[in-house]
Amino acid sequence: MIDVHELTKRYGDKTAVDRLSFTVQPGQVTGFLGPNGAGKSTTMRMIIGLDAPTSGTVTVGGRRYAEHAAPLQEIGTLLEARSVHPGRTAFAHLMALARTHGIPRSRVDEVIELAGLGSVAHKRAGAFSLGMGQRLGIAAALLGDPEIVMLDEPVNGLDPEGVLWVRQLLSGLAAEGRTVMLSSHLMSETALIADHLVIIGRGRLLANTTVDAFIENAGGRGVKVATAEGERLRLLLSGPDVTITSTTAEELVVSGLDSRQIGAIAVEHGVPLYELTPQTVSLEEAFMELTSDAVEYHSAPADTARRRAA
Ligand SMILES: Nc1ncnc2c1ncn2[C@@H]1O[C@H](COP(=O)(O)OP(=O)(O)OP(=O)(O)O)[C@@H](O)[C@H]1O
Secondary structure, rough: EEEEEEEEEEEOOEEEHHHHHHHHOOOEEEEEOOOOOOOOHHHHHOOOOOOOOOOOOEEHHHHHHOOOOOHHHHHEEOOOOOOOOOOEEEEHHHHHHHHHHHHHHHHHHHHHOOOOOHHOOOHHHHOOOOHHHHHHHHHHHHOOOOOOEEEEOOOOOHHHHHHHHHOOOHHHHHHOOOEEEEOOOHHHHHHHOEEEEEEEOOEEEEEEEEEHHHHOOOOOOEEEEEEOHHHHHHHHOOOOEEEEEEEEEOEEEEEEEOHHHHHHHHHOOOOOOEEEEOHHHHHHHHHHHHHHHHOOOOOOHHHHHHHHOO
C-alpha cells in the first residue's frame, strides 16, 4: 500500500502538490490522472524520496521509502524511461541494477522475457525506440519482484500491442495481490487499464473513485449502434439491466451490454449493423470538465484561433 497524507510541495511561489491525501490499495490497478502540470510526477518523486515534501508524509508498505533496506524489492518504479546509459545494452543495464540488490542473473533473464525484449537484449539501449525504452523501464521496475509497482506514463509511446501488453501485465500483478499505480494524462486509456482512479489538478485531489463509478457518473458505458432496423434491434436488446436511448430511428445508444454482446445478438437475428462504437468521448469529456479549472494553459478553441489568424 502507498499512503499519501497531506502531502505538499512548493517550489518558491509555486505549489506543485497541495495537501494531497490518498491511498493506493493492493490487489487493484490505480490510475493516477491529471492534466499536464497537475503534480503527478512531483507526487511520485516524493513517494520514492527523490524530492522532499515541504510538508506532509508518504509511506510505502508502511514505512518511508528511505527506511527500506532493499527498496527495489519493495517498490518497482518507472519514472524516467530514458534514464538508461545509451551505450549500455538492455541486458547490461538490468544486470548492473540487479547487482546492487543481490538479484540473480536468472531474474534478469526472466524480466527480459516478460518485457518482450529477448531479441534486443544485447543491443545498445541508445538505439531503442520509445516503446522499447518503455519496455526496458518496466523490466527494470519488475526486477526486484516488488510488492508495489509505480509507473509514470507507462503506455506513452507504446503501440496498441504494447498498450495491451501493459494492460495484461498490470492486471496480472494486481491479481497476485500487488499494489499497482500508473500515471497518465489520458482518461480513456487509463479507464481501460485501471480499476481505481485518483484524479488531481493543480496539485489537489479532485476525485478518488472506482473506474466504474466514474464511468457511471459520466453517463455510463454506452455503445452507439446504427441499423436500419432500429426498432427491432431495440426489442432484441431489451433486458432488465439494459438502457437504450435513441437519437434517430436508425441510431441507438445502449448501456448494460458491450459491443461484443450487441454484435452477437444482431448476427444471431440477422440484423445488419452500420456502426457499433463503444463511446469513450463522454469519459474524456467528464475528465476535461472535472479538471478544466485546473489546467495550466488553456488552448483557444480552434475557431477563435482561426478568427484571430484571419
Ligand atoms: N523542480 C521544479 N521547480 C519548479 N517548478 C517545478 C519543478 N518541478 C515541477 N514544477 C512545477 O510543478 C507543477 C507540477 O509538475 P509535475 O511535473 O509534477 O506535473 P505532472 O502532473 O507530472 O505533469 P506532466 O503530465 O506534464 O508530466 C508544474 O507547474 C511544474 O512546472
